[in-house]
Each structure stands twice: as structure tokens, then as C-alpha cells.
Amino acid sequence: GDSVTQMEGPVTLSEEAFLTINCTYTATGYPSLFWYVQYPGEGLQLLLKATKADDKGSNKGFEATYRKETTSFHLEKGSVQVSDSAVYFCALRDSGAGSYQLTFGKGTKLSVIP
Amino acid sequence: NAGVTQTPKFRVLKTGQSMTLLCAQDMNHEYMYWYRQDPGMGLRLIHYSVGEGTTAKGEVPDGYNVSRLKKQNFLLGLESAAPSQTSVYFCASEGTTARAKNIQYFGAGTRLSVL
Numbered sequence: 001g002d003s004v005t006q007m008e009g010p011v012t013l014s015e016e017a018f019l020t021i022n023c024t025y026t027a028t029g030y031p032s033l034f035w036y037v038q039y040p041g042e043g044l045q046l047l048l049k050a051t052k053a054d055d056k057g058s059n060k061g062f063e064a065t066y067r068k069e070t071t072s073f074h075l076e077k078g079s080v081q082v083s084d085s086a087v088y089f090c091a092l093r094d095s096g097a098g099s100y101q102l103t104f105g106k107g108t109k110l111s112v113i114p
Numbered sequence: 115n116a117g118v119t120q121t122p123k124f125r126v127l128k129t130g131q132s133m134t135l136l137c138a139q140d141m142n143h144e145y146m147y148w149y150r151q152d153p154g155m156g157l158r159l160i161h162y163s164v165g166e167g168t169t170a171k172g173e174v175p176d177g178y179n180v181s182r183l184k185k186q187n188f189l190l191g192l193e194s195a196a197p198s199q200t201s202v203y204f205c206a207s208e209g210t211t212a213r214a215k216n217i218q219y220f221g222a223g224t225r226l227s228v229l
Contacts, residue, residue: 004156032216043118043204043220044157051216089156093216100145100164101172102218104156 002027006090006105013080013112021075021108023064023090031092033057033066033073034102038087047075047088080112116140120205120221127195127228135190135224137205145208146188147172147218148180150201157204163188195228202226 006023013019025031032051036044048057053068062077073090090105118139127133137146144165149157159172163182177199179191188207192199202225206218 034216041222043206043222044218045220046217049216100147100162100170101159102147102157104158106154106156 002031002092002094002103004090004092004103004105006088006108008106008108010109010111013110015082015112015114016079017112019075019077019080019084019110021088021090021110023073023075023105025071025073025090025092027071027092027094029095029099031094033064034091034093035062035064035073035075036089036091036104038089038107040086044089080110082112082114085110085112118205118207118219118221120203120224122224123222124225125227127192127226129196129228131195132191132193133195133226134192135203135205135226137188137190137207137221139186139188139205139207139219141207141209141219142185143207143209143214143219144185145210146182147206147208148178148188148190149204149206150174151204151223152201160190160203195226197228200226200228 034049035047037047038044048059050057050066056065087107089107091102121136147162148160161180163169166185205221208218
């Protein structure tokens with residue numbers, strides 16, 4: 001079956017530090033890949049996505065590139081802010097008719113300190 | 115601009131009690147989902163619906179039932195609550211247009227404790 005493995009946290013960084021959160025996946029088909037973010041007390045919201053190999057998703061200074069050869073979709077940001085403190089989830093949706101389910105990783109909690 | 119609204123936000127039940135969680139979306143989305151979030155487990159899909167009057171099982175459906183009588187509402191029922199159902203429940207919706215597809219919009223969650 002499909003699965004997503006992401007680095008476990010918590011991750012604590014100082015403001016303006018570089019962020020990488022690793023995500024690798026296994027899928028039976030050709031999946032679309034996502035990063036969702038959950039701020040404290042809120043539901044998840046889509047941060048970025050990529051639907052085919054070598055696509056780069058980007059939003060709010062975050063980036064992730066779909067690497068089919070390494071089955072990875074690592075999240076990066078060059079300079080984090082306190083407001084980026086949240087839980088980040090990597091997810092995939094497999095291809096094919098009837099593929100509605102999103103498969104999530106366990107989440108990585110990021111804390112950014114001033 | 116409400117988006118996805120879940121009620122209630124918090125609930126405490128005793129083992130064996132029943133309850134219904136309501137999810138309402140105002141974006142005219144076709145697809146709706148119920149997830150549960152447990153520490154260290156990520157989100158797991160309970161049930162989902164691809165249109166009014168249709169429902170299907172997800173990854174962890176046991177102990178739950180759902181109904182989608184109206185397009186904008188998706189109800190999650192617990193007939194006989196168990197402590198293992200203590201969790202945070204999230205509803206999500208998704209459109210089917212080219213622009214909306216593959217973007218799930220989540221509610222703020224319902225925190226349920228079963229004693």
C-alpha cells in the first residue's frame with residue numbers, strides 16, 4: 001500500500017535559520033504530492049503541491065521538488081520566521097480512477113524561536 | 115466566507131453513548147471526508163463521500179457511520195462510543211473543477227473525549 005515517511009520532530013530553529021523537513025514515499029501508481037500545514041488550534045491547510053516528476057511547488061517562501069528517482073518531496077525554506085511555527089504534514093494521493101484518499105505522514109512539529 | 119464548519123468543537127462522552135458530528139461546507143464541493151488525528155499517527159481517513167447520497171469506507175471505518183443527505187453536509191455518527199475513539203476529528207471538502215481538484219479544505223476540528 002501507499003505510505004509516507006517524514007522526519008519526526010520536534011524541530012526547533014532560530015529565526016532566519018534554514019529549514020529542511022524530509023519526506024519520502026512509496027506508492028503503487030504515479031502520485032500527486034502535497035505539504036499541508038496545521039497552525040495551533042486550526043485545521044490543516046494546503047501549503048504547496050506537485051503533480052508530476054521534477055515539478056516544484058512553492059508558497060510563502062516554502063519549496064518542495066517532486067523527485068521520482070529518489071521518491072522524495074523534501075520541504076525547504078531559506079529563512080524561517082516565528083510565524084512558521086506549526087505542524088507540517090507530507091501527503092500523497094495515488095493516481096488512477098477512484099483514488100480519493102490522501103495518505104499522510106505523521107507530521108513534523110516546527111518551533112521557531114526569536 | 116465560512117468554508118468548512120464543524121460542530122461541536124468539543125465534546126465529552128461516556129462509554130456507550132452516541133453522538134453525531136456535523137460538517138457543513140459552503141463551497142459547493144462534491145467530495146467530503148472525515149479524518150481522525152491521533153498523536154504520532156498523522157491523519158487517517160474514516161469515511162468519505164464523492165457526492166450527495168453516496169458514502170464509502172476509508173482506512174479506519176469501524177465504529178463509525180456517515181450520511182450525506184445534502185450536498186453541503188456530511189455527518190459522522192458514533193453509535194456506541196468507546197475510549198479508543200477519543201481523538202480530534204477533522205472534516206474536509208474538495209471540489210472537482212480543474213482549479214479546485216486536489217485541494218482539500220479542512221474544518222477547525224472537533225475534540226472528542228470518551229471516558
